[in-house]
Amino acid sequence: MRTSLQATFRVPATRGRMGNTTYYTTSLRFGIVVKVFVYDPEDMPALPPEDRTQRELKKRRVPEIAEYILGHDDYIFSAVTVSVDVNSFEFESVEPGSDIGVLHLPPDADYIVNDGQHRIAGIAQALREDPTLANDSISVVLLPDGGTQRSQQIFSDLNRTVHKTSKSLDILYDHRLPINQITMDCVDAVQLFQGRTDKERVSLSVRNQNFATLSGIQRANTQLLGDIPEGADDADISAARDYAIDFWNRLTQVVSPWPEIAAGTKTPAEARQDYLSSYTLVLWALGRVGASLREQGIDLSALDALAEVDWRKSNSEWEGICVLGQSIITRTSTRDATGELLKYKLGLRPDAPAAVLDTETS
Template structure:
């Protein structure tokens, strides 16, 4: 038996048909793939072109993708240069979620000999089989290079990942221009998941905390949008889940798997008391005022004010046994954007809202003023700096 036949027989038992007298083999494959790699695969068709989906053990990725296409000039590659800064974040995601990580398929193109051998002759059997790739073929990652790099880094720290698998979609016999087109098409309509929806679907302690207090509250459920962070003018919701999540972090401080459950009643009680002392919010809950109107006219329907209230609440819960009585003074505050004496240069700049962390701190300082809460040295220094800037 020739080396070619011996290699193919060992590679895939379906490539040959053995005759009755056991004296010869008939080669069913038209390719001459002497050695290389093989994968169980399913064959599909898109736009008239065949592609193959395989399951690849993570430990084989280094052997499969041996070509670093980023070393080539842009006109000779079909992939962006890898961003090394992204890799640690993805690696940590794998390691921190060892039994909960999820990855979509990698996409790759085969430049060289390859062949798909079905397990039989029926319609379905022709689509299930083995993908053979010649050892001299180059395999280019077209989508998923950062996932691949992160997996390889994670394997170094946790070898138990080795036999887990990731799906790879292979395209064969594609020119450089076609590979560039595939890369472009795969990235044509990327839509990043909204931050609020990501938190709503997350199982991290901080996410469980914020969504639990919202779901358990009739008022917060009316006020908070669980899917969108940027609320449109027609939205009936007052604030986003991401805003409440961020404000709650300000309120309770460190949140982890050991303490988040004990923080749920504390955070719930605080936000319910705040709502009681925000008459305009209660009008929205009763559908007597539109959220749109409140967002247009007041600062108390924006993320920055929720964060500020979280900062204020953090102080009250630690230092004021009568914090519920103190919160009653919220009713005395003029939250209108037109109240320039209070809010201009804090969270309002030329009539527009400013939602950064410093704006939240400065807004919290003014709320503390009305609640008769003393400022610490850092807060007082921020106030003096603000006044100097206003006087320029």
């Protein structure tokens, strides 16, 4: 993924050091970035893995990044990292010994994008739709190019320490998506969730004292409310929020042993020992049930019939639906089947769903 500059650039930059590596940091406008770091993504798959300096471009990510840029007045990217032959550029300090100065980038230098190929491709697509973005800028870190093996090592080192944040933290910190804010409002307003929601983890151990994870509640709300896009009407968002809060509060009164958990007389860890209802799978399934009620205009009082459901894991009705022997099986098929069984219990479908698990092998 090497390219050559088409013009000479002199850009303000700072010099730094990490270990034995001297690097330079500058800022380049989008219009320059897409001209400087041009490459053909079709070239990379043609090379054997050992000769590549990057992963293959995942084309589906490019429009996602472009939409992120085009859809927000306020957006932000981390710096892209590029390697260049150390003999091909010059750093001119503002004064002797200073790490602040001007970087001279010659027209015949070859550049390797070590990190940020998807960002650059997304920026290029966004510019084709909105050329006025050409004056926006992104930080660029330039490293000395030591050949293919060095570039491969840089790529490995850059990704070695990267740790993706959990889905729960993504929800907690992403204030743009309406479903995230609705979920946070539910956590604050629904007694069952108050003080019993893990906002960092995506799963709970059997002994965890929280009732659910933030990501689990968000996924359930997504089933309940469907897709609510950014920029949705405030009235629609408010109505969806009110429905979700009313829905979970109503269920707290009728799904055993949720009333005891909400009252503090039974801990979520104790409930998970015996009850299926204390697993995220059921939250997701109940979200599906609520969506059906909402679509059909059925009052939430219909949920009261769920008080008659035997939510214990030992109830044979769950076998083959989401329970196999002593194990609770969480898959898309078992979540769907659980939701369909609950709809049957509420008279929303004429017959019970068929088992989706092979009970003969349990």
